[in-house]
Amino acid sequence: MSRTVDAYVGLGSNLDGPREQIERALEALERLPLTGRVQASRLYVSAPVGPVDQPDFVNAVARLETRLSPLALLDQLQALEQRHRRVRRRRWGPRTLDLDLLLYGDRVIDTPRLRVPHPELAARAFVVVPLAELAPELQLPDGRRLAALREALPLDDGLQVLPNNPRDE
Template identity: 50%
Template sequence: MNHQVFIGLGSNLDNPLEQLRIALESLNALPDTRVEKVSSFYGSTPLGPEDQPDYVNAVAELCTTLQPSVLLDALQSIESTQGRVKKRHWGERLIDLDILLYDDLQMQSERLQIPHSQMAFRDFVLVPLHELDAGLSIPGVGSIQGLIDGLKTSYLKPLVKSNLSSDVTDF
């Protein structure tokens, strides 16, 4: 059975645009998975320690038959292959891949919470999600538009268009 899954992508080290492009290629290469859509790339100030570079964020919509725990393992493998090392909580990272939504599933385990526990408070997740599906709703939380309207803090920063090559999302 095919599942609609939204993945959050973020990077702020070693050419973040290229890191996101590599991650998208890797997502598209997962078994029984294809990337359906990718949001624009967004700049954002760090949520955690401020002594780190700004981030580049995006959201990808996947169609997959992989179950949540198998998909999580695959995402962690992609992160590891790309060289992710977690230096500190909410700190800089080469690549970060998070399962945001998986159909209308609501689950919590030791390893995984769906919907992602903090997504409702992060414009760098909500705005790209809204771009992909304006009518989307987070199960048990509410509509993406309503959440965006209720945000009190913004982390988004415009990306300079000249820094974006036209083939960034052509994976």
């Protein structure tokens, strides 16, 4: 693939220094092959989805300019998770690093390995809020506007900006 595509990646961690896990992952995203210019949202704290017997998550969203194909990008993201010692013990369980390919340009992808836009994107404040920070005018491939999704979220969804956020400086 020769043209550059904007891809959005959701980041989450709730184990082994979650803030540091996210910061290191953002640095690693900048070094992905055929990928440049990484922008990142502020860091947020959110309650876990699914099992509540785990620590809160630190979340962010990154925008990448990449020439990697969607599956090649997914491979890179999964390799990065493995370098962060990601272990998949249970669905929605605790993890050192979770990287989700949220959007890949205006493409709709539905394969056994990858679904883009991410199927849960619109329902999760810890994705919509930081994504809106990076791209407030964004329109999803199905025509929904990100601003409308943001407005539809409950005001008290438990999402909080992480104090002393390096992205606020």
